Amino acid sequence: MLPLLLLTSAFVLLPWAGAGRIIGGCVAKPHSRPYMAYLKIQNGSQSYSCGGFLIRPDTVLSAAHCVAMKGAVRVTVILGAHNISAQEQSQQEIPVGQWVIHPQYCPDNFKNDIVLLKLKQRAMINKNVQCISIAKENERVEEGAECSVSGWGRISTRWDMTSDVLREVELKVQNEQICEQVFHNYQRQSMICVGDEYSKKATYKGDSGGPLVCNKKAHGIVSYGPQGNVFPKVFTRISYFEPWIRKQLRRFALQDTPGSPFSE
Incomplete structure (x- = not known):
């Protein structure tokens, strides 16, 4: 019981x-998890952080509750970090251009707690920054x-x-x-x-x-x-959400196609 x-x-x-x-x-071996993303989130005067992970050079997957809140929210992703307070040469700091929260996400019971964040520019893939x-x-x-x-x-x-x-x-x-x-x-x-x-x-x-x-x-x-x-x-x-994730990734790809109705 x-x-x-x-x-x-x-x-x-x-x-x-x-x-x-x-x-x-324990402390992770530096850069042994090159897919890890550190999310710096600004909501008005409040700032905080979340985790995330790189699944495509321009896309990070995370939890919806990290960004689903009232007011203007700004998100910046740091990739290639071990010591987040240091200015490591391995780090890539990239602003998030947009994000897609699952349409059935419910903040009251945490159902469908998933979000895709599209980076404003593609990450440079190397030994310290990789997709999972x-x-x-x-x-x-x-x-x-x-x-x-x-x-x-x-x-x-x-x-x-x-x-x-x-x-x-x-x-x-x-x-x-x-x-x-x-x-x-x-x-x-x-x-x-x-x-x-x-x-x-x-x-x-x-x-x-x-x-x-x-x-x-x-x-x-x-x-x-x-x-x-x-x-x-x-x-x-x-x-469970993999079909939805793939659908959103296809939309992201279309946004990058010149002349597409989905392009920014």
Whole structure:
């Protein structure tokens, strides 16, 4: 039986609640995750960050709740970073020209928490900046699979301590009944239940948008977790949205075609 402590309302991994550092993980080998994107988000006078990952030279995938808010929102992506506070020669800073939030995204229950961000210019692909493959429509990651997540930011649920360097953690795909008992809005077809049942390792506030990588392929997107605890966490299931992603990528490609009705 799950502890009553877990049976609380869910919270979204709000980016402004603290740049999300991996809890219980370790510092990643510099540039070992060349697909990682750091999102600098400005909303009026507020600024915060999220994670994301490069799936095409001009497109980053992330969580919808990172950018779905009122007011003027401006997003800049930093690629090729290890120490986000340093001016590393490997870094490429590119503004986002537009983004497409899933039309059925619901901020109240985090359903369809996915967004595609189109960069104003294509990233220069090199050893420090590379794309990652995403799960196909019929690919599902199974319970017990060991996957990894990476991000920048807080180290603890108790202290507002942040890390400038990329950190990573290994997490296990859980039995979906665990998340169904904790979150009444959990949906098996579009979400993945992930975490460390001993609550020593986790993603946390601000890690939103980062990828769940299993067998060198992105299967999930950091979405939300339980109030006051670090286990379990819910990830957006990429395979469920793969047809929608491909459709949006085709639209992006048409926008780059001179004379196209979709061109900017």
